[in-house]
Amino acid sequence: MNVRIRFKKYGAMKFIGHLDVMRYFQKAFRRAGFDNEYTKGFSPHQIMSFAAPIGVGLTSDAEYLDVGLLSSDEPEVMKARLNTVLTEGFEVTDLYILKEREGNRKAVSAMSQVASADYLVYLKEGYSSDGFFKDQKGFAEKFADFLSLDEIIADKRTKTSETSADIRPLITIAAYDKDEYEAMRRAALSAETEGMDLIIDKGSVLSDNNNIKVYLQCNTGSSSNLKPELVMETFHKHIGAEFKSFAWQVHRLELYGRSIRDDRLIPLYMIDR
């Protein structure tokens, strides 16, 4: 069976890269006594798959990991056992056994389901905006102006190429306070999610963030992908300010898949539940 794990990555753990996080969880499963499924051969490794892991420097309330197990316990028990062996900066907030799909023994991997993600992007303590906006209100006005452009051309750099593209359609939500964000994201959800409980992450930056900030929902995944860092860089270019990447913290709030029925969003933890 496959188990889906939703976890937080925060604090000093933002400096740990994805491959190291993977190795970290492999060891954590062993410490927690999970009955992991291994690949065959001389160098067997645990069967696991991450959904769109965040990059170094980012924090997250919603990292996802699907893992193959040979046997399982009650999800709540497994979640508690895993949390006791995790160190500060990692915390499992949800764990459930994926429903097997008809005709296909294995559930579709978390990675391939990802369609969209929510972020909170905020100015870190100790950094200023160099006078371009003095408070949240000033920032929100400038940012709204920026988003009202018909098209926002950004330079997308990859290892091999540099292309320009309009990123405006990939930004689906922009909000400037928590309540506004909550309302907008709920409105974007699929009818399939009705009657299911949304996870409210406690103690996250979401609840007590008084910094200059913006909530963004961006397309994420293999078919269409936009990083909030690129949005912020392009915004700074637009207002003629220098973009200091260290000054801004990008924090992921949620990952979504898309409903086949109404093409709207479903939090990853509601899929195959």
Next chain:
Amino acid sequence: MRKLALSDEILLSVEKPARYIGGEVNMQVKDPKDVDIRFCMCFPDVYEIGMSHLGLHILYDIINRREDTYCERVFSPWLDLDRLMRERGIPLFALESQDSVKDFDFLGITLQYEMCYTNILQILELSHIPIYAKDRTDADPVVVGGGPCAYNPEPIADFFDFFYIGEGENAYNDILDLYKECKRLGLSRNEYLKRVSRIEGMYVPSLYNVEYNEDNTVKGFAKLYDKAPDKVRKQVVRDLSPALYPEKPLVPFIKITQDRVVLEIQRGCIRGCRFCQAGMVYRPARGRDIETLKRHAANMLNSTGYEEISLSSLSSSDYPRLGDLVYYLIDEFGNKGVNISLPSLRIDAFALDVMGKVQDVRKSSLTFAPEAGTQRLRDVINKGLTEEDILKGASDAFMCGWNRVKLYFMMGLPTETMEDIEGIAALADKIAGEYYKQPKEKRSGKLNIVVSTSFFVPKPFTPFQWSRMDTASEYIEKQHALRSSINERTSKKSIKYIWHGAELSVLEGVLARGDRRLSKVIYDAYLNGCLFDSWSECFDYDKWARAFDANDIDIAFYNNRERAEDEIFPWDIIDAGVNKAFLLREYRRAGEGQITPNCARYCAGCGARVFDSGICNGFSGSISGGISDELCRKSVRTDITSSDDFKANQQVDGMDAGLVTDSNDKGLDREVGLP
């Protein structure tokens, strides 16, 4: 939430920020306000190297078992962070609390190889601690060194307040208790150091004045404090089995050099290879009881989640119940995806069976360490391994499907001639011959032999401590000779030759057998910009050469002369158990090409019996049949050091291949006349 010493901006602009954030699985968490003593344990190299060192884990564990003490860690910041810390005046910090090292009571530095000496100065300078011990005040931490290089601490004596000689498990409590007591009584740092010098194993260099003869050799040591010992005897753990061993070793986030659970099965070595310092200074050979080892293995695997366990010792095949232990580990953990790696193992039927079970034969290579190219020279160095053993081992391995072999040799061994150099090529050629003797269907693909040579560096407390070392040009001449010799062989296409630079070995030679006058050279080299000298991309010999010139120090004096048999050495202040009379006997026997049997067969009277432990325990002094299990069970090691890394350092990397043919009993059947 833990606060970090470095800003996001710095951490996101340096390579591998995980080196500096701590917070790993099994990290010790204490409130500094709740302890009396803060101890910062330092390995003066980059995090991935330092965290791979078993000794550090052992000491971290045992010191933290004291409720009154918080032991934390610090490693050398890599060049990128080093530059930023200097530019911005950021003080060096410990990983756990992220507090400045300068505010600690102790800075304990492990000395695993000579080429880390400039890194020690980096640690001190970045910590804002005075470089020279004499300049430190009661507000500075006490700087203590330990590990294999502490057996000749003289070149770095001026930088340390004291050295701990020998194995760290024994006397750390005495040192810490005494510190607490001195603090309570309001005594000064100097008073503490005086008292420390009275604990066995503690060498306080400032309490001795070294006098020199006109020819620059050492005349003697004059004590400046009458209660300081005439000789400092190393600390030895008499019985390893009950000795504390980490149950919950730290688990780094990033991949480190030794990224696995390390189980030390025995300490010391019975073999007596004459070039090997570890084999001498860790005497007597002591093993851990097999039940203890099984328990440690299970505890460590469960508490870390590691998927690999490595057995550590200088010569695994000499552990009497190795088979039982290995098959237990395979049965118990093999089906849970745990890999077992076995360095320094003699190649025999057992080894090949185990290797076939735990590794993919096609992907792994076998490592042999004949060390010398001819039987004559192998006898000189007392390497009990014959050509026949090597060829048989290779042949068996080829039959089992291996087609990759690594061969380690040293160049510049005492009495070496060009014939010995050609012997290296000849031996590699014969091994290739064994491969082509296999029926064609048994051969798996193309044969791949790697011949690797390093330069021999004479070390203190070995029979070769008197020996002349080759000059860099002699080394290079030998390298060229070997290369042409390999190119003349029929199997040349299967043999790849890799070598190491000569200049690094020259420097290692000076620092290994140097005296106190070198401290100024080391400091000047550091000021010239030398750092991470053990990293080939950083090593800059010209900067070192300038420092030697500026201080009018002649490298040839330290390296290129045969020392007189009665010369007083800078390290004679240390008593490593193995005494000078024995080493001299061995030095002479080497000259005569006489081999000496291993400790299990005959007691050669090295002097380690004073510790009444391990292989020496109950030994009558006559020829015996080999180590009995009972003997081994009684026996027994950690240092601010661990011998496995030390050895790996000496022999390049026995680790990656998993196997080193280190020794062979057959060699010892060719009996010898003994003194």
